[in-house]
Amino acid sequence: VYAFSLQLTKLAKIIVNTNNFMKSDFSVRILGRSSAIPTQHSFPSSQFITHYNTGFLVDCGEACQIQIRRNGISMNHIRHIFISHLHGDHYFGLFGLLSSMNLLGRKRALHIYAHPKLEHILRFIFVQNGDGIKFPLIFHALSHENKQLILETKRLNVYAFPLRHRIPTCGFLFLEKPKMRNIRPDAIEKYELNHLEIRRAKMGKDLFRDGEKLAENVELCYPQEACFSYAYCSDTSYDSKTAEYVKNVDLMYHEATFAKDMLHKEEAKYHSTAGEAARVASEANAKNLIIGHFSTRYQSIQPLLDEARAIFPNTVAAQENFLYDVSTGLKME
Amino acid sequence: VYAFSLQLTKLAKIIVNTNNFMKSDFSVRILGRSSAIPTQHSFPSSQFITHYNTGFLVDCGEACQIQIRRNGISMNHIRHIFISHLHGDHYFGLFGLLSSMNLLGRKRALHIYAHPKLEHILRFIFVQNGDGIKFPLIFHALSHENKQLILETKRLNVYAFPLRHRIPTCGFLFLEKPKMRNIRPDAIEKYELNHLEIRRAKMGKDLFRDGEKLAENVELCYPQEACFSYAYCSDTSYDSKTAEYVKNVDLMYHEATFAKDMLHKEEAKYHSTAGEAARVASEANAKNLIIGHFSTRYQSIQPLLDEARAIFPNTVAAQENFLYDVSTGLKME
Numbered sequence: 001v002y003a004f005s006l007q008l009t010k011l012a013k014i015i016v017n018t019n020n021f022m023k024s025d026f027s028v029r030i031l032g033r034s035s036a037i038p039t040q041h042s043f044p045s046s047q048f049i050t051h052y053n054t055g056f057l058v059d060c061g062e063a064c065q066i067q068i069r070r071n072g073i074s075m076n077h078i079r080h081i082f083i084s085h086l087h088g089d090h091y092f093g094l095f096g097l098l099s100s101m102n103l104l105g106r107k108r109a110l111h112i113y114a115h116p117k118l119e120h121i122l123r124f125i126f127v128q129n130g131d132g133i134k135f136p137l138i139f140h141a142l143s144h145e146n147k148q149l150i151l152e153t154k155r156l157n158v159y160a161f162p163l164r165h166r167i168p169t170c171g172f173l174f175l176e177k178p179k180m181r182n183i184r185p186d187a188i189e190k191y192e193l194n195h196l197e198i199r200r201a202k203m204g205k206d207l208f209r210d211g212e213k214l215a216e217n218v219e220l221c222y223p224q225e226a227c228f229s230y231a232y233c234s235d236t237s238y239d240s241k242t243a244e245y246v247k248n249v250d251l252m253y254h255e256a257t258f259a260k261d262m263l264h265k266e267e268a269k270y271h272s273t274a275g276e277a278a279r280v281a282s283e284a285n286a287k288n289l290i291i292g293h294f295s296t297r298y299q300s301i302q303p304l305l306d307e308a309r310a311i312f313p314n315t316v317a318a319q320e321n322f323l324y325d326v327s328t329g330l331k332m333e
Numbered sequence: 334v335y336a337f338s339l340q341l342t343k344l345a346k347i348i349v350n351t352n353n354f355m356k357s358d359f360s361v362r363i364l365g366r367s368s369a370i371p372t373q374h375s376f377p378s379s380q381f382i383t384h385y386n387t388g389f390l391v392d393c394g395e396a397c398q399i400q401i402r403r404n405g406i407s408m409n410h411i412r413h414i415f416i417s418h419l420h421g422d423h424y425f426g427l428f429g430l431l432s433s434m435n436l437l438g439r440k441r442a443l444h445i446y447a448h449p450k451l452e453h454i455l456r457f458i459f460v461q462n463g464d465g466i467k468f469p470l471i472f473h474a475l476s477h478e479n480k481q482l483i484l485e486t487k488r489l490n491v492y493a494f495p496l497r498h499r500i501p502t503c504g505f506l507f508l509e510k511p512k513m514r515n516i517r518p519d520a521i522e523k524y525e526l527n528h529l530e531i532r533r534a535k536m537g538k539d540l541f542r543d544g545e546k547l548a549e550n551v552e553l554c555y556p557q558e559a560c561f562s563y564a565y566c567s568d569t570s571y572d573s574k575t576a577e578y579v580k581n582v583d584l585m586y587h588e589a590t591f592a593k594d595m596l597h598k599e600e601a602k603y604h605s606t607a608g609e610a611a612r613v614a615s616e617a618n619a620k621n622l623i624i625g626h627f628s629t630r631y632q633s634i635q636p637l638l639d640e641a642r643a644i645f646p647n648t649v650a651a652q653e654n655f656l657y658d659v660s661t662g663l664k665m666e
Contacts, residue, residue, distance in 0.1 A: 086461065099425070103370055
């Protein structure tokens with residue numbers, strides 16, 4: 001019943017999608033998919049993740065604020081920014097973004113999760129700029145040593161985990177907390193459930209009265225909704241630990257800067273090939289994979305996509321301004 | 334004859350322009366025309382000036398390097414960068430641009446003319462970034478006190494002059510040096526001119542032999558070609574001195590952040606209205622005016638253009654990716 005219900009949910013979402021009315025509670029929008037040197041059509045790394053009403057920015061390459069506007073994202077909606085590492089193509093957009101937030105009169109606190117050096121850099125730039133930052137800017141230093149819980153919201157846990165790159169780098173895992181079950185109205189009537197009994201049932205408990213079990217939870221509640229998860233892995237060379245950190249993830253973004261022709265080249269040392277990205281997805285038992293952070297040397301991404309799909313079929317190539325549903329891996333809109 | 338010849342030259346250029354074959358030795362390409370907060374369709378301040386084979390970048394707002402690529406400009410062609418002032422929308426693009434130059438293996442020296450603080454900021458950022466800048470980066474500090482010659486090339490003088498803004502700000506004037514006259518072949522034959530006599534004639538001298546004048550210069554040479562000039566004035570409030578600094582300029586770019594409805598508003602204090610920009614062009618006896626640095630409050634630029642044209646008819650509104658000829662003020666391509 002559980003699996004079947006899930007399939008039904010997915011099917012319903014797919015049907016809705018064909019009508020362009022798909023709505024996701026958990027989605028990823030690609031704002032930039034290029035590697036270090038942007039092209040005329042492509043922006044450096046940045047993604048906007050929405051979970052219910054909370055917006056998270058992951059990395060903030062140059063011109064991120066322009067992409068934010070193009071995609072109709074409210075700057076004020078961004079409450080948490082996660083920066084994977086301090087190479088410019090992953091954070092040079094912060095200067096402009098924070099300036100604009102300042103100019104637009106932001107009052108709301110902004111949390112930044114990054115290497116501790118970033119706080120120093122940002123404060124230095126904005127002191128030079130004359131005015132400083134006028135809204136609360138709260139820095140959270142990443143440790144880069146182990147997987148760590150860095151943020152807990154009502155419905156979501158966010159973890160950072162170390163990647164293997166030339167400088168200290170973190171990936172991020174967004175993992176939904178177990179959801180409360182939905183109570184069956186007929187069960188409320190049948191057993192005349194009181195408030196406490198309903199709450200217990202929603203938490204997965206069976207119904208007991210006077211020490212006697214009156215009903216299994218499955219009689220009281222609809223099947224529990226699945227908890228979905230999204231992992232961001234960039235920049236990194238292949239690392240077998242990555243799969244362990246994000247085991248069974250629903251949707252994984254993994255960098256695929258190069259194709260296999262670059263496998264043992266010096267310049268590819270701290271990056272992954274498309275095949276390596278697929279290998280990590282496969283080892284992690286991920287459901288879907290998005291590859292990105294493509295080198296400008298590839299005029300067409302198709303060979304990278306083919307290379308990844310040979311190992312992990314459920315792979316798509318990141319497209320800027322595309323929105324992906326975390327639960328299905330499907331492109332929305 | 335001189336004025337008539339000039340008119341003929343302009344006419345020829347206009348005719349060629351209609352065939353899309355116009356070639357200019359002195360041109361300005363608008364890379365960004367928006368004020369502090371970029372929009373989804375508009376980039377912050379940046380312009381690329383070409384004089385014969387030398388490329389100059391004036392201001393470098395965020396994503397300037399993307400605009401450079403879109404417009405097919407070679408990064409290696411940029412030898413001099415002029416930064417008007419240290420508000421982020423005029424220099425935050427330098428971080429990404431210099432990073433890309435680094436990654437692309439630039440060897441050629443790059444000259445930056447700016448407030449002395451900029452050297453400190455850039456060196457700080459690139460030390461944090463790990464590698465530093467691997468090509469020669471030569472800083473030239475602007476004084477912001479008087480009009481000053483800051484660069485002299487074979488054919489061009491570049492001046493900085495103070496503008497009136499919230500922080501120290503400079504405008505830039507690109508002024509062609511007097512050009513050598515072209516010798517008439519029939520004069521060489523008629524007077525059997527030797528090498529030294531030709532050289533003297535090209536410099537505007539009459540022909541003397543044995544203390545006796547044999548020919549006026551006008552007999553020996555074609556009329557001297559005009560020297561053209563371009564002035565960049567952004568950001569600034571109206572300042573009567575600006576017109577003095579750029580007197581008789583051919584093409585002037587002047588900021589017009591606001592329309593006259595904002596004339597006495599506090600937020601417009603350090604910027605100009607379109608009418609004020611036109612007034613400066615008129616007082617400077619400029620031939621043509623480009624207005625830009627438009628506030629995002631204006632969905633349409635037409636009211637600003639109308640306001641400026643009522644005072645100075647030869648006004649156009651800056652369009653991103655458009656190329657303007659300095660001598661005629663005409664849009665090329």
